[in-house]
Amino acid sequence: MEGCMSVSLTTQNLLLRQPELGDAEPIARFLNDFGVAGNLARVPFPYHLSDAKGWLRTRAPNLPVEEITFSIEVPGEGFAGHVGYHLGPQGPILGYWLGRPFWGRGVMTEAVIASLDWFFGASNHDVVYSGVFHFNLASLAIQTKLGFTQTGRSTLLCLARDAEVEHIDTKLTRSVWKARTQ
Ligand SMILES: CC(C)(COP(=O)(O)OP(=O)(O)OC[C@H]1O[C@@H](n2cnc3c(N)ncnc32)[C@H](O)[C@@H]1OP(=O)(O)O)[C@@H](O)C(=O)NCCC(=O)NCCS
Structure with a gap:
């Protein structure tokens, strides 16, 4: 699939745009919070500005x-x-997080919907994988x-906890997403 570095999406209340260097400071501030990092697989804790710059x-x-x-x-x-995708062994994996000041306002529901509309439109994948720590x-x-179904349980290394944590595995199919948005 061709690259799309410049892609940005607008929703009723949000702008989803490509990461930029100025994001480093708020990324570091929000991810250096165990209540965020401890829910994510691949984010170390404590989390430093250098981690954000390295990721960028x-x-x-x-x-x-x-x-x-x-x-x-x-x-x-x-x-x-952030809301985004990376390629796992089975296919694309959806992940997301919000800084604590933004929790509980419907922001991530709106962002995930926009990202899935974009992803199924921009790729030929018929399944998106995701999940949560239990x-x-x-x-x-x-x-x-949003239509994800549970497919099983696994254990996943949580860097912030330095431990394997029980994970509920989920997936969303293109047909379920299409039916939802028709
Ligand atoms: C999880 C997270 C993304 C949620 O973002 P958010 O913008 O607050 O989520 P929304 O407001 O869009 O939706 C949250 C939903 O969960 C529900 N909810 C909240 N707390 C809940 C709880 N303890 N039990 C069950 N449902 C809960 C809300 O009622 C809402 O559902 P509704 O719209 O049907 O009412 C955010 O808290 C976060 O970034 N947490 C830290 C990182 C993380 O966990 N990332 C995801 C890893 S899988």
Whole structure:
């Protein structure tokens, strides 16, 4: 799939745009919070500005669709978090997080919907994989209401906890997503 470095999406309340260097400071501030990092597999804790800058350096131009992450901006408030994809062994994996000031306002539901509309339109993949650590009921609620179904349990290394954690595996099919948006 061809790259699309410049892609940005607008929703009713949000701007989803490509990450930029100015995101480093808020990324570091929001991810250096165990309540965020401890729910994610691949984020170390404590999390430093150098970690954010290192991650931003991986955001090369023309990444494939399966490796795109959007920075979520709330107009008037600025950078809020990330929603994006990476390619796992079975296929594309959806992941997302928000800084704590933005929780509980429907922001991630809106961002995930926009990213899935974009992803199924921009790729030929028929399945998107995701999941949650077993205690993350808010994130599971988002996935369930959008049509993800549970496929099983696994254990996943959580860098912030330095431990293997039980993970509820989920997936969303293109046909379920299409039926939802018709
Ligand atoms: C999980 C997270 C993304 C949620 O973002 P958000 O913008 O607050 O989520 P939304 O407001 O769009 O939706 C949350 C849903 O979970 C529900 N919810 C919240 N807490 C809940 C709980 N303890 N149990 C069950 N449902 C819960 C809300 O009611 C809402 O559902 P509704 O729209 O049907 O009412 C955000 O808290 C976050 O970034 N957390 C840290 C990182 C993380 O967990 N990332 C996901 C890893 S899988």
